[in-house]
Amino acid sequence: MSALLSCTDLTMRFGGLTALDKLNLDVAKGDVLGLVGPNGSGKTTFFNVVTGIYRPSAGTVVFDGQDVTSRTAQEIYRLGIARTFQRSRLCLDLTVFDNVMIGNHKNLDMGIVHNLLARGRFRAECKRNLERVKTLLHGLNPALVKRVGQPVSMLSMIDRRRVEVCRALVSDPVLLFLDEPSAGMTHDETKRLMDEILVLSDGGKNFTVVLIEHEMEVIRRVTNRCVVLNFGRKLCEGDYETVTADPFVKEAYLGTELD
Amino acid sequence: MRHNSSRDLVIPGPAGCALMALALLAWCILFLKAEEQIPILVYMISGCLLVLVAALSDLHKSISATIASNEAAWDGCMIGVMLLLMITFRDDHYTLLLLGTIMAYATAVLGLNVQLGFTGVINFSAASFFGIGCYTAAILGTAGWPSLLCLVMGGVMAALVGCLLLAPVLRTSGHYAALVTMAFALLFRVFLEVSDLLGGPQGVAVPPMQMFGVDFSQAMQLWGSECSFYLRYDIALLILLSLSFAFVRRLERSWIGLSMDAVRSDETASACFGINIAKWKIVAFTLGNLLSGLSGALYGMMLAYISPANYAFADSLIFLSILLLGGIGNSWGVILATVFVVVVPEKFQVIQEYRYLLYAALVLFMIIYRPMGLLPRKVRNYGRLA
Amino acid sequence: MDVILQFCINGLMLGMMYALVAVGFTLFFGVLDVIVFSHGDTVMIGAFAGLSMHWWLELFHPGLAMGWRLLWVLVAAIVAVVVVGVIVARFMIMPLRKAPALNTLLATMMLGTVLRESVRLFFPDGSNPKPFPHLLPDWAWQHGNLTLRFDNVILFLSGALVIVLVYLLINKTRLGMAIRAVAQDEEAAQLMGVNFTMIVLATFALGSAVAAVAGVMNGIYYNEINFGVGLLLGAIGFSASVIGGLGNVYGAIAGGFIFAFLQTLGAVALPFSSAFKDVFAFGVVIIIMALRPTGLIAEPSSQRV
Numbered sequence: 001m002s003a004l005l006s007c008t009d010l011t012m013r014f015g016g017l018t019a020l021d022k023l024n025l026d027v028a029k030g031d032v033l034g035l036v037g038p039n040g041s042g043k044t045t046f047f048n049v050v051t052g053i054y055r056p057s058a059g060t061v062v063f064d065g066q067d068v069t070s071r072t073a074q075e076i077y078r079l080g081i082a083r084t085f086q087r088s089r090l091c092l093d094l095t096v097f098d099n100v101m102i103g104n105h106k107n108l109d110m111g112i113v114h115n116l117l118a119r120g121r122f123r124a125e126c127k128r129n130l131e132r133v134k135t136l137l138h139g140l141n142p143a144l145v146k147r148v149g150q151p152v153s154m155l156s157m158i159d160r161r162r163v164e165v166c167r168a169l170v171s172d173p174v175l176l177f178l179d180e181p182s183a184g185m186t187h188d189e190t191k192r193l194m195d196e197i198l199v200l201s202d203g204g205k206n207f208t209v210v211l212i213e214h215e216m217e218v219i220r221r222v223t224n225r226c227v228v229l230n231f232g233r234k235l236c237e238g239d240y241e242t243v244t245a246d247p248f249v250k251e252a253y254l255g256t257e258l259d
Numbered sequence: 260m261r262h263n264s265s266r267d268l269v270i271p272g273p274a275g276c277a278l279m280a281l282a283l284l285a286w287c288i289l290f291l292k293a294e295e296q297i298p299i300l301v302y303m304i305s306g307c308l309l310v311l312v313a314a315l316s317d318l319h320k321s322i323s324a325t326i327a328s329n330e331a332a333w334d335g336c337m338i339g340v341m342l343l344l345m346i347t348f349r350d351d352h353y354t355l356l357l358l359g360t361i362m363a364y365a366t367a368v369l370g371l372n373v374q375l376g377f378t379g380v381i382n383f384s385a386a387s388f389f390g391i392g393c394y395t396a397a398i399l400g401t402a403g404w405p406s407l408l409c410l411v412m413g414g415v416m417a418a419l420v421g422c423l424l425l426a427p428v429l430r431t432s433g434h435y436a437a438l439v440t441m442a443f444a445l446l447f448r449v450f451l452e453v454s455d456l457l458g459g460p461q462g463v464a465v466p467p468m469q470m471f472g473v474d475f476s477q478a479m480q481l482w483g484s485e486c487s488f489y490l491r492y493d494i495a496l497l498i499l500l501s502l503s504f505a506f507v508r509r510l511e512r513s514w515i516g517l518s519m520d521a522v523r524s525d526e527t528a529s530a531c532f533g534i535n536i537a538k539w540k541i542v543a544f545t546l547g548n549l550l551s552g553l554s555g556a557l558y559g560m561m562l563a564y565i566s567p568a569n570y571a572f573a574d575s576l577i578f579l580s581i582l583l584l585g586g587i588g589n590s591w592g593v594i595l596a597t598v599f600v601v602v603v604p605e606k607f608q609v610i611q612e613y614r615y616l617l618y619a620a621l622v623l624f625m626i627i628y629r630p631m632g633l634l635p636r637k638v639r640n641y642g643r644l645a
Numbered sequence: 646m647d648v649i650l651q652f653c654i655n656g657l658m659l660g661m662m663y664a665l666v667a668v669g670f671t672l673f674f675g676v677l678d679v680i681v682f683s684h685g686d687t688v689m690i691g692a693f694a695g696l697s698m699h700w701w702l703e704l705f706h707p708g709l710a711m712g713w714r715l716l717w718v719l720v721a722a723i724v725a726v727v728v729v730g731v732i733v734a735r736f737m738i739m740p741l742r743k744a745p746a747l748n749t750l751l752a753t754m755m756l757g758t759v760l761r762e763s764v765r766l767f768f769p770d771g772s773n774p775k776p777f778p779h780l781l782p783d784w785a786w787q788h789g790n791l792t793l794r795f796d797n798v799i800l801f802l803s804g805a806l807v808i809v810l811v812y813l814l815i816n817k818t819r820l821g822m823a824i825r826a827v828a829q830d831e832e833a834a835q836l837m838g839v840n841f842t843m844i845v846l847a848t849f850a851l852g853s854a855v856a857a858v859a860g861v862m863n864g865i866y867y868n869e870i871n872f873g874v875g876l877l878l879g880a881i882g883f884s885a886s887v888i889g890g891l892g893n894v895y896g897a898i899a900g901g902f903i904f905a906f907l908q909t910l911g912a913v914a915l916p917f918s919s920a921f922k923d924v925f926a927f928g929v930v931i932i933i934m935a936l937r938p939t940g941l942i943a944e945p946s947s948q949r950v
Contacts, residue, residue, distance in 0.1 A: 381747060424931065430935060433746050435887055438883060442934075443931060450921070452920075453924070573758070576754055576755075613762070615758055615762045616762035618755075619756070619758035622751070622755045626744070626752040627741065630744065
């Protein structure tokens with residue numbers, strides 16, 4: 001089976017620091033891939049390189065059969081990779097609807113006539129999108145539907161995460177990158193959010209997920225495959241049991257009480 | 260219910276808008292008619308007290324609710340108020356010039372609002388682009404170009420000169436970006452003063468607007484009475500302001516405005532969702548300069564004579580202050596703040612001398628204690644969707 | 646040849662003044678990450694404070710020797726400017742630290758306007774240029790068309806001395822170490838027991854004192870002062886510190902001389918008129934920003950996504 005995303009010898013250097021070191025990583029369609037590793041091991045850098053924020057120093061990224069190595073972030077989004085951020089990057093003074101619509105940029109008609117003159121048609125498009133956003137929000141948290149016109153700054157942390165997930169999902173991505181959705185949330189909240197996302201993904205039928213996560217419990221419950229990074233290199237990969245059997249991972253994540 | 264008592268004061272619907280507009284009109288006429296310092300002060304203080312009462316009670320909520328749900332009626336009422344003011348003061352050069360100044364400045368600040376308020380592109384040289392419009396109108400008008408073309412070219416020239424700054428404006432951010440436009444503002448003023456072709460420090464005459472065979476510099480007749488020649492300019496400026504206002508508001512309530520907001524609040528996130536940051540910055544910067552240039556050209560024709568002193572860095576700071584006072588991003592706030600900033604020093608001769616000091620102190624106070632401005636920007640309203 | 650040499654001498658003088666102003670901009674940016682645009686007007690306040698002291702001395706101590714007079718004028722300028730600088734830092738800049746950068750910049754611009762207008766309105770006859778006393782011996786060395794004025798040499802050397810003192814203070818004293826620590830990592834410095842507020846205020850005092858010297862220099866060099874001089878000096882100091890890369894003291898000094906060089910070049914080399922020298926200098930600054938968006942000596946950037 002050919003991989004949806006396939007990275008070969010991916011290397012990213014910042015001055016003297018090598019954040020990714022000849023990383024080879026494949027994501028198959030339908031995967032829920034967990035990306036784990038200590039702080040500074042290159043997980044977020046991997047996301048940033050693949051989504052086009054950074055241009056890799058060496059190596060190639062192939063997505064859906066196309067070489068996307070030095071494409072811009074805008075082009076990669078249009079090809080169907082959407083992401084969330086480790087630190088929330090919502091526009092706090094804009095409404096929930098506005099924020100989600102930013103994620104739907106590729107499906108919006110940006111024409112001047114459409115936006116400024118044909119207001120009737122514009123409002124019809126707007127209404128369609130509003131319904132879609134409400135449906136998406138309903139899938140994550142029905143209570144959010146009523147708050148679709150409120151500024152994001154009025155929402156709780158977990159609801160902001162949900163809005164971020166909605167923003168990534170609204171454009172129907174092929175591949176979804178989740179960068180530590182649990183940051184700033186309790187254990188239960190993370191669990192709830194991940195379950196909601198997995199329901200929307202429907203076993204990879206709708207989209208494939210790559211997840212950066214520190215909570216091994218979440219990794220165990222939701223991923224079917226894990227990749228462990230350290231110093232920008234792949235330490236080991238496989239399912240949760242295989243990975244956790246690795247002595248390094250045990251030491252780093254599971255503490256010594258399992259020894 | 261105590262809670263509702265103040266709400267009942269405002270009649271909902273278009274009638275409420277009309278009533279509020281009438282009250283505003285009456286107050287404006289009284290205020291503008293007053294010539295002695297004491298009555299002016301009394302009207303001013305009473306106006307401020309009314310606003311304060313509304314702001315502290317629930318009244319402002321019902322007022323803004325009435326306005327928001329009857330937007331077209333309110334817009335019409337405001338245009339009507341402006342027209343009635345012009346007719347009331349039809350033979351008063353001074354007041355008509357004041358109204359014209361308000362409308363020209365407001366148009367230019369609306370342009371600044373697109374740049375800074377929506378897209379976050381810093382521009383410390385708004386007055387320079389306004390001046391480019393004035394000087395273009397002067398030069399092309401003297402060369403015999405048709406007035407309407409001079410007006411359009413004023414905007415186009417401002418936009419084109421702005422394009423020269425695009426490379427540094429796009430590549431820099433933060434304090435570095437601030438320096439670029441600031442350097443331009445300083446450079447522009449010196450350039451005007453030392454260019455003999457542009458009249459040097461004395462400035463140049465601007466030929467009057469001539470349209471449909473009407474010379475705008477001639478007095479006009481209205482219902483048998485003689486009116487100030489400023490009246491025609493005021494009507495032209497009102498048309499320009501109304502069109503710009505409608506344009507900027509539609510821009511805000513569209514996907515374009517949304518993309519601009521996204522660029523302002525987070526460039527990295529915007530890039531990850533396909534938003535072309537450079538494109539929207541270019542569009543915003545050019546549009547803003549275009550509006551400044553257009554209003555500058557018309558205002559220059561109205562003044563008939565322009566000199567470099569009005570296009571200094573300090574004037575750009577006044578434009579920015581208007582935006583900040585009104586509430587960054589809020590178009591009605593821009594209008595309110597322009598009225599305040601233009602009218603107050605004109606009516607209070609006592610403080611005329613101290614106006615820069617007072618503005619500066621006021622804006623300083625606002626930045627520290629109320630950075631959102633007098634009328635904070637509301638969340639986006641795409642129009643009736645339900 | 647003589648003409649060019651003459652321009653060089655003048656350029657060096659201007660460069661020294663700009664460098665002294667730019668050092669303040671870059672020091673403040675270092676510790677607080679803000680641009681204090683009113684710094685140019687602080688320079689002007691220094692010159693006016695010096696002038697006031699001179700008037701006072703003329704009234705009450707008419708026979709005082711020139712050297713003593715200069716010293717008192719300097720002391721008055723430094724005290725006034727340090728007081729203004731510290732008050733501004735404590736009650737305006739520090740409360741605005743968490744505000745968006747644009748707000749702080751605008752606030753300091755407005756503050757500059759307040760200072761400028763206050764001098765114009767409240768200083769006796771403040772709206773007109775004032776003759777500044779000649780506090781240095783006016784010997785000159787003449788060679789053909791070239792004039793080397795002794796007072797300019799003294800001004801230049803004292804500017805250089807101030808820069809050396811700033812260098813020593815920043816690199817060789819405990820205070821300097823604390824300033825550098827705060828500039829590098831404010832939180833870590835606080836954890837190590839550095840009193841943040843005190844260090845910020847000390848930095849403002851230092852930058853303001855340097856600005857006061859620049860103000861007096863400016864007055865002596867041009868033989869007059871004017872309430873509006875601060876705006877241009879501020880813009881030039883800001884440009885110089887940005888060209889040199891914000892936060893970098895040596896870059897700011899270099900930036901000051903670069904700006905003076907550009908002005909001089911504009912005055913000498915432009916074919917049409919030397920009046921365009923400022924247009925030329927600011928134009929080049931804009932071009933530099935287009936080519937090197939974070940200054941000639943780039944500021945190290947760190948953005949986490």
